[in-house]
Every structure is written in C-alpha cells, then in structure tokens.
Amino acid sequence: MGKEKIILTGDRPTGRLHIGHYVGSLKRRVELQNSGLYDKTFIFIADAQALTDNIENPEKVRQNVIEVALDYMAVGLDPMKSTIFIQSQIPELCELTFYYMDLVTVSRLQRNPTVKTEIQMRNFETSIPVGFFTYPISQAADITAFKATTVPVGEDQEPMIEQTREIVRRFNYIYGDTLVEPEILLPDNAACLRLPGTDGKAKMSKSLGNCIYLSDTADEVEKKVKSMYTDPTHLKVSDPGKLEGNTVFTYLDAFCKPEHFGRYLPDYPNLDELKAHYTRGGLGDMKVKKFLAAIMQEELTPIRERRKEFEKDIPAIYEMLRKGCETARATAAATLDDVRKAMKINYF
Ligand code: ATP
Ligand code: MG
Structure with missing residues (x-):
C-alpha cells in the first residue's frame, strides 16, 4: 500500500480558468503529467463542490464544466496520460464524505482559515450552507478515494490538505492502515503561490472579476495589462517607484x-536591473506594462490557439470526460470497498 505515486487535483467550474490557476497549479500538473515520475494522474472538475455556493445557478456550473475541460486540454493536460473526470459522477465520494464526517469536529472546521475567508467573501454570515461549511471533508474524500500522494495546488489549499491528512491519520488509527496521507505540492516560485488580481487585490479569483483568463483574446490581455494596478504614488516617469504590492x-x-530581455528589452540584462531602475525613478509604468504584455502573449497565444481547435468538437470533450469518469469511478469504488471493510460495514 502507498507505493504508487499518484497525483490528484482539480478546479471548481465556477468560471473559465485564469492565469492564477495556470501559475498556481495547471502548469505544474502538465509538467508532472509529462515527467514520467508518477504512476497515475487524476484531474477533476469539482462541480458538486461548486454547487455548495452556487445552488441557485446549476446552469452556470454545468456550462463551466466544459469551459474548464477546454482550458485543461488547451494547457496540455492529456487524457491519454491523465484521468480527467467530473466529481458529481462518482457517487462513491459522497459515501466516503459521509463516513469522514464522523472524524471531524465542528470547531475544527470553524478554524479553517480558507473557509473563514471564503464565508466572508460570499457574505454568508449566519446562513452558511452546511455543504459549503463541510467542503473540506468532501475534499478529503476526493483526495483519498484515489490514494493520492501528491496534490499540486495554490497556497489557499494548504488548510484543506492539512485537514485531509488529519482525517487520514485518524481513520488509519481507528480502523487500521487503509488510507494514504497526501502531500501538498506548492509552486516553487513565491509569486505563483497566490497570484494577485489585476486590481492588486490579494488573489486573482473568478468570483472577484479581476482575472486574465486563459481564453481571453490578445486584445483583452493587452487591455487588462495596460489597466493593471501598479504603484499609485508613481505619477511621473522620473518618480521613484515601489515594487511592493506592485502587481x-x-x-x-x-x-x-531571462531570454525575454534579449527579445523585448535588450537594454536590461535581467529583471533585477529593471526593478532597480524602476525603484530609482526614470522608468515609466507603460514601458514595463508593454514588456509584461509581450511576455504574456508569448505564453498565452499557443494556449488560446489550442483551445480554439478543441472548441470545434465539444461532443469529443464530453466523450473524453465520460471515459475519465468511468476509470475514476472504478478506482474510487475499490477504495470505498477497503474503507467499508476497515469500518466493519461489509455485511454480505
Ligand atoms: P472560486 O472563486 O470559485 O473558489 P478560484 O479562482 O479560487 O475559484 P479554484 O477552483 O477554487 O479557483 O482553485 C483551483 C486551483 O487553482 C487551486 O489549486 C487553487 O489553489 C489555485 N488557484 C486559484 N486561484 C489562484 C491564484 N490567484 N494564485 C495561485 N493559485 C490559485
Ligand atoms: Mg477557490
């Protein structure tokens, strides 16, 4: 048990995916998928979780399942190498969640800092849906059902993985070694842990409308970069500029x-020199923004073009997801069998 190296991660279909997802998790997943170092990769679209705070918007969630799947294919997730599936189609996850609920206290859930922030963001106050409140438990089911060892995600997911690890330890302590304790894999570049929004707010987030989407047109990317938040006290080109909080x-x-400088800004040997000039004064926001826009276009153009190709055959995307669900369901069912045996609720 636990010898296989298995990756699992996913996204909520609450909107198209943006560059925060890309640097925080998607890019890493594609590298891991192609590295040959892992035995299996599971990627899922968390529609049931998205419904916990979108219960009145089923159509939004349904449409974004396809948008997210298209974004996956566009960045290079490959259904031949990764099992891509839809959470709600794996009912075994609900059953696991139900059992795990007995292993977690209400006060432990209340302490989860990510859930606290999200409750505030959504103005739930006293009307928190129970499903939303308990989603860290269902996330533990998502992860453990596939015996995942490695979860590549952004920093906001740290408390969720910790919660999962606690559930695994408690389950294995009570019922014997059954579940695998996962490890979080954070981006190694600090700027990617929690990419801020174009408005300078703490996190680029679908729900905050401060995103550059992977599917944005070249013009949209250009416009969004040009209107990005910088240093509000940097008014004239000659003014010294601040880097801190400068999106x-x-x-x-x-x-x-490093190679971007040769291509677009040959006067600067590297980013440190560009930063030094900005801090000293004499470097205008527009020049830096133009440079950033050029780099972003370089990275996003191939993704955008691949997406356009996949958009031509939506039934093929559904078929890919259907097959992924079938494979995922078989794996989750095998884990559920182990769990039932361990809990002594296998009667027949
Ligand atoms: P929602 O507002 O619906 O929660 P979201 O934009 O936060 O949407 P999720 O689907 O919750 O996106 O997150 C998917 C993955 O992307 C997670 O691994 C999360 O850590 C990562 N992620 C999301 N936003 C960012 C960001 N701004 N920077 C880095 N990683 C991010
Ligand atoms: Mg989120």
Whole structure:
C-alpha cells in the first residue's frame, strides 16, 4: 500500500480558468503529467463542490464544466496520460464524505482559515450552507478515494490538505492502515503561490472579476495589462517607484524568463536591473506594462490557439470526460470497498 505515486487535483467550474490557476497549479500538473515520475494522474472538475455556493445557478456550473475541460486540454493536460473526470459522477465520494464526517469536529472546521475567508467573501454570515461549511471533508474524500500522494495546488489549499491528512491519520488509527496521507505540492516560485488580481487585490479569483483568463483574446490581455494596478504614488516617469504590492512586477516575477530581455528589452540584462531602475525613478509604468504584455502573449497565444481547435468538437470533450469518469469511478469504488471493510460495514 502507498507505493504508487499518484497525483490528484482539480478546479471548481465556477468560471473559465485564469492565469492564477495556470501559475498556481495547471502548469505544474502538465509538467508532472509529462515527467514520467508518477504512476497515475487524476484531474477533476469539482462541480458538486461548486454547487455548495452556487445552488441557485446549476446552469452556470454545468456550462463551466466544459469551459474548464477546454482550458485543461488547451494547457496540455492529456487524457491519454491523465484521468480527467467530473466529481458529481462518482457517487462513491459522497459515501466516503459521509463516513469522514464522523472524524471531524465542528470547531475544527470553524478554524479553517480558507473557509473563514471564503464565508466572508460570499457574505454568508449566519446562513452558511452546511455543504459549503463541510467542503473540506468532501475534499478529503476526493483526495483519498484515489490514494493520492501528491496534490499540486495554490497556497489557499494548504488548510484543506492539512485537514485531509488529519482525517487520514485518524481513520488509519481507528480502523487500521487503509488510507494514504497526501502531500501538498506548492509552486516553487513565491509569486505563483497566490497570484494577485489585476486590481492588486490579494488573489486573482473568478468570483472577484479581476482575472486574465486563459481564453481571453490578445486584445483583452493587452487591455487588462495596460489597466493593471501598479504603484499609485508613481505619477511621473522620473518618480521613484515601489515594487511592493506592485502587481505588474509580481506578474513579471511569475512569468518573466531571462531570454525575454534579449527579445523585448535588450537594454536590461535581467529583471533585477529593471526593478532597480524602476525603484530609482526614470522608468515609466507603460514601458514595463508593454514588456509584461509581450511576455504574456508569448505564453498565452499557443494556449488560446489550442483551445480554439478543441472548441470545434465539444461532443469529443464530453466523450473524453465520460471515459475519465468511468476509470475514476472504478478506482474510487475499490477504495470505498477497503474503507467499508476497515469500518466493519461489509455485511454480505
Ligand atoms: P472560486 O472563486 O470559485 O473558489 P478560484 O479562482 O479560487 O475559484 P479554484 O477552483 O477554487 O479557483 O482553485 C483551483 C486551483 O487553482 C487551486 O489549486 C487553487 O489553489 C489555485 N488557484 C486559484 N486561484 C489562484 C491564484 N490567484 N494564485 C495561485 N493559485 C490559485
Ligand atoms: Mg477557490
């Protein structure tokens, strides 16, 4: 048990995927998928989780399942190498969640900092849906059902993985070694842990409307970069500029590679020199934004073009998902069997 190296991660179909998802998780997944170092990769679209705070918007969730699947294919997730599936089609996950609920206290859930922030963001106050409140438990089911060892996600997911690890330890302690404890795999570039929105807000998020989407047109990307939040006190080109909280520089930290300078800004040997000039004064926001826009287009153009190709055959995307669900369901069912045996609720 636990010898296989298995990747699992997913996204909520609450909107198209954006560059925060890309640098925080998607890019890493594709590298891992292609590395040959892992035995299996499971990627899922968390529609049931998305419904916990979108219960009145089933059509939005349904449409975004396809949008997210298209984004996956566009960035290079490959159904020949990764099992891509839809959460709600795996009922075994509900049963696991039901059993895991007995292993977690209400106060433990209340302490989860990500859930706390999300409750505030959604103005739930006293009307928190129970399903939303307990989603860290269902996330533990998603992860453990596939015996995942490695979960590549952004920093906001850290408390969820910790919660999963606690559930695994408690389950194995009570019922004997059954579940696998997963490890979080955070981006190694600090700027990618939690990419801020174009408005400078703490996190680029579908729900905040501050995103650059992978499917945005070249013009949209250009416009969004030009209107990005920088240093509000940097008014004249000659003014010294601040890097801290300056979104344009955070994005450069996330996207810029040494070879970009030769191509677009040959006067600067590297990002440190560009930053030094900005801090000293004499470097205008527009020049830096143009540089960033060029780099972003370089990265996003091939993704956008691949997406256009996949958009031509939506039934093929559904068929890919159907097959993924079939494979995923068989795996989850085998884990559920182990869980029932361990819990002594296998009667016949
Ligand atoms: P929602 O607002 O519906 O929660 P979201 O934009 O937060 O949507 P999720 O589907 O919750 O997206 O997150 C999917 C994955 O992308 C997770 O691994 C999460 O850590 C990562 N992620 C999301 N936003 C960012 C970001 N701004 N920077 C880095 N990683 C991110
Ligand atoms: Mg989220």
